[in-house]
Amino acid sequence: xxxxxxxxxxxxxxxxxxxxxxxxxxxxxxxxxxxxxxxxxxxxxxxxxxxxxxxxxxxxxxxxxxxxxxxxxxxxxxxxxxxxxxxxxxxxxxxxxxxxxxxxxxxxxxxxxxxxxxxxxxxxxxxxxxxxxxxxxxxxxxxxxxxxxxxxxxxxxxxxxxxxxxxxxxxxxxxxxxxxxxxxxxxxxxxxxxxxxxxxxxxxxxxxxxxxxxxxxxxxxxxxxxxxxxxxxxxxxxxxxxxxxxxxxxxxxxxxxxxxxxxxxxxxxxxxxxxxxxxxxxxxxxxxxxxxxxxxxxxxxxxxxxxxxxxxxxxxxxxxxxxxxxxxxxxxxxxxxxxxxxxxxxxxxxxxxxxxxxxxxxxxxxxxxxxxxxxxxxxxxxxxxxxxxxxxxxxxxxxxxxxxxxxxxxxxxxxxxxxxxxxxxxxxxxxx
Numbered sequence: 001x002x003x004x005x006x007x008x009x010x011x012x013x014x015x016x017x018x019x020x021x022x023x024x025x026x027x028x029x030x031x032x033x034x035x036x037x038x039x040x041x042x043x044x045x046x047x048x049x050x051x052x053x054x055x056x057x058x059x060x061x062x063x064x065x066x067x068x069x070x071x072x073x074x075x076x077x078x079x080x081x082x083x084x085x086x087x088x089x090x091x092x093x094x095x096x097x098x099x100x101x102x103x104x105x106x107x108x109x110x111x112x113x114x115x116x117x118x119x120x121x122x123x124x125x126x127x128x129x130x131x132x133x134x135x136x137x138x139x140x141x142x143x144x145x146x147x148x149x150x151x152x153x154x155x156x157x158x159x160x161x162x163x164x165x166x167x168x169x170x171x172x173x174x175x176x177x178x179x180x181x182x183x184x185x186x187x188x189x190x191x192x193x194x195x196x197x198x199x200x201x202x203x204x205x206x207x208x209x210x211x212x213x214x215x216x217x218x219x220x221x222x223x224x225x226x227x228x229x230x231x232x233x234x235x236x237x238x239x240x241x242x243x244x245x246x247x248x249x250x251x252x253x254x255x256x257x258x259x260x261x262x263x264x265x266x267x268x269x270x271x272x273x274x275x276x277x278x279x280x281x282x283x284x285x286x287x288x289x290x291x292x293x294x295x296x297x298x299x300x301x302x303x304x305x306x307x308x309x310x311x312x313x314x315x316x317x318x319x320x321x322x323x324x325x326x327x328x329x330x331x332x333x334x335x336x337x338x339x340x341x342x343x344x345x346x347x348x349x350x351x352x353x354x355x356x357x358x359x360x361x362x363x364x365x366x367x368x369x370x371x372x373x374x375x376x377x378x379x380x381x382x383x384x385x386x387x388x389x390x391x392x393x394x395x396x397x398x399x400x401x402x403x404x405x406x407x408x409x410x411x412x413x414x415x416x417x418x419x420x421x422x423x424x425x426x427x428x429x430x431x432x
Contacts (some may be wrong), residue, residue, distance in 0.1 A: 028116070069085065196220065218280045302324065
């Protein structure tokens with residue numbers, strides 16, 4: 001049930017927050033926490049914001065944070081209050097996250113002078129922020145992101161075109177279903193199935209009309225990469241590093257279940273269409289040409305994913321610049337050195353984390369809002385799909401190899417960000 005914050009606090013509206021009752025103070029702390037959690041950020045950042053607000057209110061707060069719920073207790077010298085707040089579903093909204101973090105910084109400086117009404121009024125305005133993009137624009141963002149992703153995987157113009165159309169329509173439908181509050185797996189299944197079917201229809205239509213080789217079906221997986229759960233994957237690793245085990249495990253299972261459903265649907269449709277995973281046709285591009293094309297492709301892909309996370313245009317632009325540098329570096333390390341893909345992913349994520357820290361210091365954007373879009377494009381969606389396919393058809397050795405490669409890369413991505421945080425974030429570096 002939605003909490004009627006206005007009715008809950010109406011008897012204390014005129015009180016300065018530092019003079020309000022413990023229950024009113026606890027309501028402010030809890031509301032800040034649940035708003036942060038609704039944006040998809042990790043447990044450590046939620047707890048830090050709650051503690052920042054609690055210190056201004058001169059109370060002590062302890063919190064147990066999961067994927068969609070917070071159980072917390074607030075104490076003063078005489079009493080204590082324990083509450084539990086829960087979200088209906090998990091989501092990502094980087095624009096709202098930036099607004100809440102800005103509010104928390106403002107509250108740390110001037111919160112003691114505000115009334116209860118003024119605090120909740122400011123939070124109401126943040127909650128009422130409308131999405132930055134319509135379903136059409138979200139479909140277009142997914143189209144550019146996935147077609148860029150396919151090129152970076154090794155696909156050509158045919159694969160990019162089919163992924164562009166399939167992902168665009170699939171994510172448009174997904175956005176419309178989300179507006180109707182359809183449950184997670186139902187909307188996910190419909191969007192993935194539709195995008196994959198459109199890709200296959202276009203690819204085979206082009207084969208019949210223009211005698212294009214069937215090898216272009218290798219980009220089939222690219223049409224559904226817009227469902228990659230980048231935020232829960234990355235924040236799960238960050239939470240586990242800070243010993244927030246409940247949140248870390250819940251986020252990892254949430255992300256893993258999304259990947260399982262998406263790849264399972266892709267596998268079933270591939271079986272029904274007699275489609276087998278294959279390598280992309282060689283592009284026959286020189287090293288320098290490929291490098292120069294990877295930079296704008298990485299930029300476009302990250303910008304598209306940033307839009308899917310509701311980043312404001314300027315924030316999306318910065319994340320795209322970071323991703324263009326970090327992802328191009330990763331790909332060049334894979335091509336030009338003998339290092340494993342996982343090591344290249346670690347270096348790419350570390351680079352993204354260091355660059356995001358620099359922009360965070362200058363502009364104040366949340367690090368997570370810049371780093372996750374920048375490294376989502378490094379998530380090994382192709383490996384995960386192939387692992388599901390080969391395990392499903394009984395080729396366990398090939399499937400296991402693909403799965404191990406995917407898991408190594410997935411482990412190295414948050415490790416790179418963790419290392420960047422340890423190096424440059426004093427608050428994150430220590431346990432107290």
